[in-house]
Amino acid sequence: MFLQPKSVEAALAMMAEPGARLLAGGTDFFPAQGEQVIEHPVIDISRLADLRGIATTPTHIRIGGAATWSEIVAQPLPRGFDALKAAAKEIGSIQIQNRGTIAGNLCNASPAADSVPPLMALEAEVELLSAAGTRRLPLGAFILGNRKTALLPGEMVSAILVPRNVAENASAFGKLGARRYLVISIVMIAVAMSLENGRVGQARIAIGACSAVAQRLAEAEAALVGCRKAEEIAGRLHAGHLAALAPIDDVRATAGYRRDAALILLRRVAAAAMLAAGN
Amino acid sequence: MYDSPKYASRAGIPLTLNGAQITVNAPADWRLSKALRDALHLEGTKIGCDAGDCGACTVLIDGEASCACLVALGQVAGREIVTIEGLGQRKTAARLQQSFLRHGAAQCGICTPGMLVAATALLERKAAPSETEVQDALGGVLCRCTGYRKIVAAVLDATAEKQAAKLPDSGAAVGARIERLDGQRKVKGEDVFGADAHPRDALLLRVIRSPYHHAAFAFGDLAAYQRAHPGIARILTAADIPGENCFGVIPPFADQPVFAATHARFKGEAVAAVVGDKDEIEALDLKTFPITWTELPAHLTLDTALAATDLVHEARAGNILVRGRVVKGDAEAALAGADHVVEGIFETGFVEHAYIEPEAGFARRVGERLEIHACTQAPFMDRDDLAKIMGLKPEAIRIVPTAVGGGFGSKLDLSVQPYLALAAWLTGKPVRLVYSRTESIATTTKRHPGRMRVKVGADRHGKLVAMDFEGDFNTGAYASWGPTVANRVPVHASGPYFLPHYRALTRAVHTHVVPAGAFRGFGVPQATIAQEQLYDMLADKAGIDRLDFRLINALGPDQPTVTGQVLGPGTGIRACFEALKPHWARARAEAGKANAVPSLTRRGVGVAGMWYGCGNTSLPNPSTMRLGLKPDGRLALHQGAVDIGQGSNSVITQICADALGAPIARFDLLSADTDQTPDCGKTSASRQTFVSGKAAELAGRALRARILRLANAGEDAKLDFGDGHITVRDGAAAHRIDLGPLPCDQHGYVVMAEETFDPPTAPLDADGQGVPYAVYGFGAHLVELAVDTELGTVKLRKITAAHDVGRAINPTLVEGQIEGGIAQGIGLALMEEFHPGRGENLHDYLIPTIGDVPAIESILIEDPAPIGPFGAKGIGEQALIPTAPAILNAIADATGVRLTRVPATPDRIRAAILESRK
Secondary structure (H helix, E strand, O other): OEEOOOOHHHHHHHOOOOOOEEEOOOOOHHHHHOOOOOOOOEEEOOOOHHHOOEEEOOOEEEEEOOOEHHHHHHOOOOHHHHHHHHHHHHOOOHHHHHHOEHHHHHHHOOOOOOOHHHHHHOOOEEEEEEOOEEEEEEHHHHEEEOOEEOOOOOOEEEEEEEEHHHHOOEEEEEEEOOOOOOOOOOEEEEEEEEEEOOEEEEEEEEEEOOOOOOEEOHHHHHHHOOOOOHHHHHHHOOHHHHOOOOOOOOOOOOHHHHHHHHHHHHHHHHHHHHHHHHO | OOOOHHHOOOOOEEEEEOOEEEEEOOOOOOEHHHHHHHHOOOOOOOOOOOOOOOOOOEEEEOOEEEEHHHOEHHHHOOOEEEOHHHHHHOHHHHHHHHHHHHHOOOOOOOOHHHHHHHHHHHHHHOOOOOHHHHHHHHOOOOOOOOOOHHHHHHHHOOOOOOOOOOOOOOOOOOOOOOOOOOHHHHHOOOOOEOOOOOOOOOEEEEEEEOOOOOEEEEEOOHHHHHHHOOOEEEEEOHHHOOOOOOEOOOHHHOOEOOOOOOEEOOOOOEEEEEEEOHHHHHHOOHHHOOEEEEEOOOOOOHHHHHHOOOOOOOOOHHHEEEEEEEEEOOHHHHHHOOOEEEEEEEEOOEEEOOOOOOOEEEEEEEOOEEEEEEOOOOHHHHHHHHHHHHOOOHHHEEEEEOEOOOOOOHHHOOOOHHHHHHHHHHHOOOEEEEOOHHHHHHHOOEEOOEEEEEEEEEOOOOOEEEEEEEEEEEEEOOOOOHHHHHHHHHHHOOOOEOOOEEEEEEEEEEOOOOOEOOOOOOOHHHHHHHHHHHHHHHHHHHOOOHHHHHHHHEOOOOOEOOOOOEOOOOOOHHHHHHHHHHHHHHHHHHHHHHHHOOOOEEEEEEEEEEEEEOOOOOOOOOEEEEEEEOOOOOEEEEEOOOOOOOOHHHHHHHHHHHHHOOOHHHEEEEEOOOOOOOOOOOOOOOOHHHHHHHHHHHHHHHHHHHHHHHHOOOOOOEEEEEOOEEEEEEOOEEEEEEOOOOOOOOOOOOEEEEEEEOOOOEOOOOOOOOEOOOOEEEEEEEEEEEEEOOOOEEEEEEEEEEEEOOOOOOHHHHHHHHHHHHHHHHHHHHOOOEOOOOOOOOOOOOOOOOOOOOEEEEEEEOOOOOOOHHHOOOOOOOOOOOHHHHHHHHHHHHHOOOOOEOOOOHHHHHHHHHHHOO
16 A cells, blocks of 8 residues: 655554555665565655755754755755765765655664764754654654664654754764765764864764764763864874774674774864864 | 556556656556566666665656665656666767767676666766766766776766767778677667566566575475465475486586575575466565474584584585695795795685676476576576486577676576576476575675685795695585686686796685685686785895886796796786886885875885686687678678677677678677577686687688688688678679579578687696696786775775787777776775675675776787787786785785785774784
8 A cells, every 4th residue: 555645644644554654765665675565554755845845943943854865965054064964975875865865864773874973963853743743852862772763653753953053063074984985884973063262162973883873972072172273183082982882893894993993083073073163 | 558457457657757648557665666667668777786775777756866776656656757768868868878888888788777877867967077076976876897987988978979980891890999789779778688578477486595504494385385375386396306406517516406405505595486476476475485494503614614524515525625736846845945935824705796687587488498588607508507407408498698787707607597497397487587686695606715825935036936825715505616716726826927836725615605606717816815915025025126026027928837838929917017117116106205294194006917817727618609691791690608798799790800801880790599609608717709709710711711712712802791792802803792692501691601719728737737728818907095094994096907918809898897807806805795694785795886996097918819819818807806916015005014804994904004003
């Protein structure tokens, strides 16, 4: 059964169908399906106007859950989104970016989801919609583990909300992979940063692919406060700041390498963010 | 044409397809790729992975490049879809197609539709893109053949209308950069690959496979299962095989069952199959198939298999399939007396061929004969092996190779064919089987992982005195080409150098993993990784420039090889190294200058040489070519060398045309078909240009002699082919032969020639001494790169490749082989490793993308092989062999660390750098 609701409300009603699954960009949906024929109801939400588009509210930038990476890249946005745009350009390929959606990336809850660190560094919140109403969760409370989210039955991610004040910060993103395109990250870092009188006022740092869920690095953030020059950043960051990570050994890299490379990449991306903040 | 009656009862989905408004009658939750192919029968859109990892199915949706495998048909209702079939109507795209042909940007053609569509999306948005923009736009489409450089060039050059070059006149074909003769259908998406163009009423077959590396099994109630699933026409198991349940590419070692009978020896081994109505078979959940598994202990690595007392095959003691040996002089004594000695242990991993076309085909029973249409590199070997399996005479089986979407050695072995043959024979109906990407990776052959312990010595002048080489190769559960690897490696492990004393011993070791088989180079790339790194180390120890060291030791035409063969003229390795000299000097100077500035990024330059014998090792290896003159004055070339993208259709025709003295435009090509073309052997071992090309040359010359005889003309006479006649011009005399009145032979030809060429070799004795090959190809690569010493990442800057090809029959195609070989060498060196039972997809198994292959400069050396057609030698495998060691040598040059294990992934490089600082 292939369902194409005309409204978000209709989509929510359809989600009551037993076994129903949402389909938006399809870039995770179909690979997960593999060769198996689809036997459950599919609800296509890719055309719901309410789930698309990027809008500015008095307090937030609101990105529709079904906004594609290409749409996000093409949209003029405050520089806090530079990291997210950089991540978007690294997601798979043009083909993936043209179809894949921001909410889909979050709901897939891969430890290596490229959009999560930039959104965490932006203090993004996830807007969840169900027939019962709307609720909001900080991104860190939405993704609970490898392929695990706080989505309740009957709920969908309708939008991602980024506070406008955070979005004014400069940002930078770095991804380490074993080839140029179509590559799953070994390590990713996103940094959003504000300067006060030329010094780091606040830094928000998030790291992906080094633990089941991407995470903010509070100690590293604190260590950067007051930093005066990009060249000083490397000296302020050390391995202890990454103690909370739990990288794994897999076909892409060893855990030890991930830990090691994470610090290197962190230093570089934080320095890049500081340079961006100074411009 | 767009409606498939089968799905007509379902609600139609309206959309615009290639400019036409249509309604598609297919389920809305089908992938668009499936709807295009199965409901609309537009098969130009290829399916390589069904996961967005390869981009072969790229189409435009409202002008945006998208993977059709990631979109539901229902999602594109009302949208505008453009597929490869619709590109011809768009001006930019049509120019692109012609540019692809001019540049040789399509080889096998399986990725070509996706590449063209993705490039169209770019060029329609931006008429004159930069190289980086081209890479960004095409980064989502994988190509395994071309190395991408000609694709980039073709896109950059598609901005203006250009005339296609005219086909060359008589006598000017050899050496001409003609567009590949089968190219038009490739750039139009019309080439018919294994998964394309099957009978509409074909049944579908799916294979039940072992979920364990090693397991015993027992079937449950198969009859009850079939009754419960009325769509199943037949269940097939080992019990159904009429002939021998055993196949293998080397008959004395044949050991692989079509279906395992009682226990499976690798994860993915076939145990049964279901055949039946397509929709119902597709809908089956194979996990419910009635079978009980008992997992058994498995040996996955060389160490466990060598130490084991339980055997993968009872008759093969110590789990050793075969040993190889070449011994000359006294290596041990010579090493003891050498001034400089270096040694090391080098390891390589499983490498997957990762052609973009998963194995596919169909079979049908025609009376008491079987016809198999599938992708293959070896039609006659397939025929003979299937005859044994089916208990039929070889003549009762017809193999019609489809277009092959990349092979690289793996499609030499049977894959889908036995299942298809059996099912079609027993059901009497056409049967189709298309491997999924997972099935292809899990079950078809791999490059052998090797572990090599090597010691080399030189005297104080830097002259090599001896090598002692021991190599073990993980050959997996069945023999496949393991014996070939074990025998080729000892012959080649010296490299193209003179070594007075030599001992090379190899073993192919059985394990419980998917069989390792043939992969571009048969073990020689692995051995070269050891050999060329050690030569660098030896040069450094002797204090000699690394390139000079190779020049000092390069094999001369009068020096015996390690098997005692004196190659004589055509020993082109010295010329290859000489050609690299100016590049070496420039690159070293540039890197030195860059490294003078303190930086975490270090530049490096590396060089490596190679040689590779063309054709079978000391075994008969004939090709036969038939050339007929038709009454209408056209020429029919029965060209049975399977063109898997490398270009044999074009190259062999070029050779034949000049041998005969006819223009290429006169030729009609009959490609491989065991009913239509004589046996041209297998497309492997870099033998088709050399062996089949030589047969084509002989056939061309023989036909020419026969035509001249009809006119009593001298050897230098010129032939003018007209419609229904030939004019033979001998000096001032012109003799017209009207062909219409001449009698036709059984093939319908008025004059015909059929010639065979078998390269002269001689058996190797117990010490491996003899003449293994009639011709060797030579080459050397120079790699320039930068290493990020903190992250261990490598950025390739440029690769310069000098290859002695004897004679470049078609320089564009030769460059295509070099660039494609280099791309695979990059993968081998830096990123590719298959872990049995894991990551059977193209996002865990990484091959280079368009952004991973740097600029390549090819230098073609033409030191003719006297025996080759117009002097030509092979290039297919040669091109890949030196890349990986040259990269590793450049990494060592940049960082001072030696990577003895490939792939040299960032984590391994970084670990080696950290280790060196301890």
